[in-house]
Amino acid sequence: KAGVTQTPRYLIKTRGQQVTLSCSPISGHRSVSWYQQTPGQGLQFLFEYFSETQRNKGNFPGRFSGRQFSNSRSEMNVSTLELGDSALYLCASSTGGEYTGELFFGEGSRLTVL
């Protein structure tokens, strides 16, 4: 079956703009998590959605937000972009529920902020 799909794969924005990234999970998966990867901080957890509700969140400012739709697709938004937001943004899906086992990651969206 199809894996996790993230769009767009690459994008360039300027400081102050906002960006929306999309993630389609594996069919049947109800949980979607988002991660940021930078050379300096490595992979860091942003937040997780299940059944259209945010269940968990990491330590990121409020400029980072997300949502999940009834078909489990998810979007994340970053407003008022800063240079430090340049990163690979990864989405991962899992079956969800109380047991949160292995996560399956997409290829990521690489954001460059100029």
Place this chain on the structure above:
Amino acid sequence: DAKTTQPPSMDCAEGRAANLPCNHSTISGNEYVYWYRQIHSQGPQYIIHGLKNNETNEMASLIITEDRKSSTLILPHATLRDTAVYYCIVRTNLGGTSYGKLTFGQGTILTVHP
């Protein structure tokens, strides 16, 4: 989640077994050991996980010591395509703050040589 310690880098000859160690001395009874790898510019890939028994799948074997304070990931016949960063992660599977969250360290850069 318990902290893990991994060597920053390791080398392995193609066709030989690659043994990647991980220390997790503060692991608690309900925490699992997970292994993921990330090949350059791709999303992390789930490899294997276990609680206290040794586990094997088509990709690798996981050996967990009896006191559960350390583990070893074994790639039985390493190939050039196994060159990647390998992450050892300890986490509970029972919801709450673990929903969708993996705490990645710096991992081990495994280089497989011809």
